Amino acid sequence: MNVFNRIAQWNQTQHMLMGASLLRIAYGTILLYMYLMHYAQRAFLWGPHGIYTLEDSRVDAWFNTSFSLYHLHASPLYFEIIFHAGILVTLWFIIGYKGRIASIVQFIFAWSLFARNSVILDGGDNIMSLLLVYLLFANMTAYFSVDSYLKQRRGEPTQITVPPGFAHMRMRNLFHNLAILACMLQVCIMYFTSGLHKVMGELWQNGTAIYYILQVNEYTHPFFQQLISSSELLIVAATYATIVVQIAYPFLLVNHRTRYVVMAGVVGMHVGIAVVMGLFTFSFVMIANQLLFLRDREYNAISQFTKRCVERIKQRWQRKNEQVSDPVREGVVSAKISVFYDGWCPVCRKSMTRLQKWDRSNQLVFHSFREKEVLTRYQLDFERAEKRMITREERSGRMYEGIESVWLIARKLPVLWLFVPVLWIAMVLGFGQRIYDFLAERRAIIPVGSCEEEACEWQESERHIP
Structure with missing residues (x-):
């Protein structure tokens, strides 16, 4: 009896409303991306006389x-109507108006698109189709939607705690909560079974599966293939x-602390798949699924934390802008980081200009090491500066090179804070410096300025120019 009481108490409210609302937006955005990405080639990819003919598609659907x-019809005009109607339905689904009806119509159009030509899809459509079925019974417009806006205007609360007497309302809550639970179980089963299948594979057992995956030209990039294989x-x-990560995923979700770790691991894994293998829509769908695994109070905590950070940044910038200081002191003495870049590299100059715009608190000072007085004043080694960008902390005098300089700059600019952990991991694992050197060696160098003497100084270092 105690168990049933707990279930009844759990069912008094709808759970994971923010996650469901964010998943609606994420799925809709992914589908809209597919429509727009294929828009110019829509007749070739999805049309009745395209690469996958309507007759073959009908046979496949029958089996x-x-x-x-x-x-339903082989007319090109009919195809255009359905395809453009799918775009409008997706926009309707994203804005969240009449959510229950929009969910049903969106599922029909999304399923129709996937069933028309499954050959060009990358697998993300499978899990999306399954979850869209469950989400037909969920409340996906409680937040970030036209429905929620209209409810607020009418003075209706977003979340209603139902007393035991209202049986029909409890059933509505039950349908929503079971739908969310089914989605979560489906994702857990997917990762767990995928991990078990990998364990049974010999290449996964001896740790070489990633290497052989990178040898498939259709699912890798030559740059990452060479970099990772080394x-x-x-x-x-x-x-x-x-x-x-895949096998431990269902079990680590139970604890709220380990849940964040395993969710971060899954997101990192799919970011790697998107970047290295180019399976963007698949990875975006898998990452979007993680939105369901955070409670509403956790989203509220994230929102409050973000607001506090933004407010602190605004206050800090405001204090910096209100300070009136001597330009020399502001540029040299009080500067926390000196950045020495290649002034003969057009891309480098553009990058420094962009960083200077982002540096609202004046923490960075930029110098081109191509200027003779810079080398003399800061006692820089020309060959080291030419090979990698150098930064120096003015207070400690510590020098950084290459990817370490990029990491240091990202730490100082709020707009780049999102990339700080990624850069740190790249430095620790060692491949970050390799990527930096690979790009730096292939940068274009165009000498600028004039020579005061008969022989230009850049000719002496010509052997260093790639």
Whole structure:
């Protein structure tokens, strides 16, 4: 009896409303991205006379007991109507007006698109289709939607705690909560079974699966293939980390502390898949699924923390702007970081200009090491400065090079704070400096300025120019 009382108490409110609302926006954005990405080639990819003919698609749908609105007529005009209607329905779904009806119509159009040509999809459509079925019974417009805005105007609360007497309201809560629970279980089962299948594979057992995945040209980039394949430690670590994250995922979600760790691991894994393998929509769908695993109070805490950070940054910038100081002191003495870049590199100059705009608190001072007085004044080694960007902390005098300089600059600019942990991981694992050197060696160098003597100084260092 105690168990039933707990279930009844749990069912008095709808849970994970913010996560469901954010997932609605994420799924809608992903589908809109697919529509717009393929818009110019829509007739070739999805049309009745395209690469996957309507007859073949109908046969495939018949064997799979599926359906598609695109199968109802072979007219190009009909295809254009359905395709553009799908775009409008997706926009309707994103804004969240009449959420229950919009969810049903969106599911029909999304399923129809996936069933029309499954050959060009990357797998993210499978889990999205499953979750969209469950989400038909969920409240996905409680937040960030037209429905929620209209409720606020009418004075209706977003969340209603239902007393035991209102049976129909409890059933509405039950449908929502079970739908969210089904989505969460589906994601957990997906990762757990995927991890078990990997464990049974010989290549995953000996830690070389990632290496062989990178050899498939359709799912990798030559740059990342060469970079990752050059590090045996990175390959083995990525292979085993993938297995551990997927198998441990359902169990680590139980504890609120380990949940954040495993969710971060899953997000990192799919970011790697998106960047290295180019499976963008698949990765975006998988990352979007994580939105369901945070409670509403956790989203509120994140929102409050973000507001406090933004307010602190605004106050800090305001204090800096109100301070009137001597330009020399402001530029040299009080500067926290000196950045020595290649003034003959057009990309470098543009990057420094952009960083200078972002540096509202004047923490960075930029110098081109190509200027003779800079080398003399700061006692820089020309070859080191030419190979990698150098930064120096004025207070401690500590020098940084390459990716370390990028990391230091990112720490000082709020707009780049999101990349600080990524850069730190790249430095620790060692591949960050390799990526930096790879790009730096291939930068374009165009000498600028004039020579006071007959021989230009840049000719002496010509051997260093890639």
